[in-house]
Amino acid sequence: MKARRLIRMASEDIGLSNPMAVTQAVSAYQATQLIGMPECDCILAQVVVMLAESPKSVRTYKGYKRAKALVNSLPSYPVPIHLRNAPTKMMNELGYGAEYKYEPDYAHPIYQEFVPPEVVDRGTRQGSSNDMDTISYPFLVPRSIRIDQHSSSCSDHQRTKDDDDYQNKTGSSHQDYNKSSLQTVTSQPTQSVTIDGQLVDLDLLRQWEVKVNHGQPWIGRNRLQQQ
Structure with missing residues (x-):
C-alpha cells in the first residue's frame, strides 16, 4: 500500500x-x-x-481537473473536421483531415486548433508556460520548440544580437510584437515553401507566435529567415 x-x-x-x-x-x-x-x-x-x-x-493534476470539469460542463461537440480520419472515399470527399497540418513536416512551430471552436474561449488556455501550478495550452511544450531548444547553441549574446537584427528588419521590438493583429496576418496568407526537405510557412509561424507564444518571436525565426 x-x-x-x-x-x-x-x-x-x-x-x-x-x-x-x-x-x-x-x-x-x-x-x-x-x-x-x-x-x-x-x-x-x-x-x-x-x-x-x-x-x-501540480500543473498536471490541476490541468486534468480543469479539463475534466470543462468537458462535463459542455455538450458533446463534434470533432473538428481537419482532425477527422478519412478511411473512406466519402469521408475524403467531405474534406475530412484535408486541412490538417503535420507539424514534423515543418521547420518551425505551427498553429492549429485541436479543440472544437465552441471550446476555444472556454478556459483551455488558462495560465502560462512559466506558471507551474496552472495549465496552459498546449499542455506540453510543442515538439518543434523542444527540438530547437535542444539543438540551439546560441549564447545570450547571440540572442541579443538576433533581437537587434529583428528590430532593425521589422522596425519593432519583441515587446511590440504582440501588438500585431492576427486579422492582418491571416488576411494575407503565405504559401508554403520547402527548405532542406521541410516546409516553411511564415503565416502559420506568425499565428503560433501570436496565439501560443504570447506575441514573442520564435527563437529560431532569424535563423530560418536567413536560409
Whole structure:
C-alpha cells in the first residue's frame, strides 16, 4: 500500500517537474514485490527521500481537473473536421483531415486548433508556460520548440544580437510584437515553401507566435529567415 501511494505522489505532487519520479516509484513498487519486507525497507526509504527532495509541480493534476470539469460542463461537440480520419472515399470527399497540418513536416512551430471552436474561449488556455501550478495550452511544450531548444547553441549574446537584427528588419521590438493583429496576418496568407526537405510557412509561424507564444518571436525565426 505504501509503495502504491508513492507512485501516486510521484505523479500528483511532482509531475512534470521530475518526470522520472514515476519511473523510480514504479521500480520501487516492483522491487518491493520481488524481495518483500523487511529487505525492501531501504528501497522504500530511498524513493521517499527522492520524492521529498524533488521539486514539486501540480500543473498536471490541476490541468486534468480543469479539463475534466470543462468537458462535463459542455455538450458533446463534434470533432473538428481537419482532425477527422478519412478511411473512406466519402469521408475524403467531405474534406475530412484535408486541412490538417503535420507539424514534423515543418521547420518551425505551427498553429492549429485541436479543440472544437465552441471550446476555444472556454478556459483551455488558462495560465502560462512559466506558471507551474496552472495549465496552459498546449499542455506540453510543442515538439518543434523542444527540438530547437535542444539543438540551439546560441549564447545570450547571440540572442541579443538576433533581437537587434529583428528590430532593425521589422522596425519593432519583441515587446511590440504582440501588438500585431492576427486579422492582418491571416488576411494575407503565405504559401508554403520547402527548405532542406521541410516546409516553411511564415503565416502559420506568425499565428503560433501570436496565439501560443504570447506575441514573442520564435527563437529560431532569424535563423530560418536567413536560409
